[in-house]
Amino acid sequence: MMTKPKPILVLGGTGKTGRRVVSRLQQRGYEVRSASRKGPARFDWNDENTWEPVLDGVGAAYLVDSQFSDAATSLSSFSKLAATGGVERLVLLSHRDWVVSADEEKLPCERAVRESGAEWTLLKPAWFAQNFSEESFFRGQVADGEVVWPTGDGVEPFVDVEDIADVAAAALTEDGHGGQAYELSGPRLLSLGAVADEIARATGRDITYRAASPTDFAAYATERGLPEDFVAMLNMLFGWISEGRFAQLADGVQRALGREPRDFTDYVRTTAATGVWHG
Template sequence: MTTTRTQRNEILVLGGSGKTGRRVTSLLRHRGHEVRAASRGASGPARFDWHDENTWEPVLDGVGAAYLVDSLREDADVSMAAFAKLAAERGVERLVLLSHRGWVPAEGEEKLPCERAVRESGAEWTLLKPAWFTQNFSEEGYFRRQLLDGELVLPAGDGLEPFVDADDIAEVAVAALTGSGHAGEAYELSGPDLLSMGAVAELIARATGRDVAYRPVSPPEFTAFGEAHGLPGDFVELLNLLFGWIRENRFAELADGVQRALGREPRGFADYVRRTAVTGVWHG
């Protein structure tokens, strides 16, 4: 039996246990929405695996809107295009994609192909393009270990980044999934301040009363540092790329996506540090 539109009241959240997905799920449920938080580890109709297309149709049954995160593989756009098209064909009316701020593509390369896949799906779409998450420095991110050791060792130079709070990303996602006026929008999401890694270390040190310093290193030095601390080589390579963009100030500008989507100012990094410091997360 075909599912009718009136029955399509669930909201699908891919990566429902992830950094943004669990926040989107929690906020939707708090506001009274029915949510299907999907992941590889879930069971029944909430089980979803980008690499197992047999999980795709069941996870879409009864869904009217979906929050999408890609597979993080080189061919992520291929699976995203197929899934987004299937979602539209199955009656999903809204797709909200967690993307990222763009980069300069290689010759002949699509700039952000997963975005194109969602735009061409046939459903209403909204794109979220966040800066670095403030939560990368908490227990949810790799850099907490360095902070506990008292030193941020990163190849970011004196570059600036407008860190955005993952709670703001979730609020924008929920607005786009449940409210009007967001279709066709590409929201660049940032916090209210441009900060260097030195400023990040200083803010955390001030809030915790601990000695925390920032030591800028070159990419080869960071590679050696990562190897010495047991980090996977592909992860270190990715970090060198991302921190290189910060070092170059590639995205060192504030965005107004939070303001446009929510009608308020974004949360600041200093506010995040004060909230997080009281939990003792940087005291081991």
């Protein structure tokens, strides 16, 4: 008689990646525990009383960190608790290697998961294509007809979140992904001007890209209600695009799934059909 698979925990189960991971796991027939501050299973990084209940009985977990300054510390404690409690696989949504200074440890959240005692897989995606269409400041820019980023002529290999979810589901349910760090990108490098042009063609609207200076972008974003610390972080990230820090294609989708990643044009065409960019 076959043993019933243990439930799979998905932190951030209502987020961009999390809800897609939940959907794929359910399609595969797995019992899924979708956890978030307001989700079916309550989970809060700042409330350790919520940790053990969401981990109870699960066999694998999809992790997204808290994004706070103490994220690595919390993630280390949670990952070790998970491994001690019998969770066999941990899949962390991370990001490409951000190095702020030579003295700063690189991606401590990844280290926290690697040292948990469970089998681990790291997902290291490029900028999400869906940032232009789902619940974000950038979707509003597209709806307004002007994409304003201080990225100059810099390019980025935008990745479709559907691909991230496919890789996550595979890593959570299949053998062969343990110990892998998958760099995930789309198949092309695109400037923000090219992004605006693609969306304009698909929607039949006038959408332009304005290359702002970091100072001008800060004023523009602050006027539209973005907190100053968030604007400063965006300027840092946009600066990296401008200087070409991550202007390389990655092969993580190919290695994990044995297929090519989705093209940005496919994402734009599918999204335009929903009418989301028409305000």
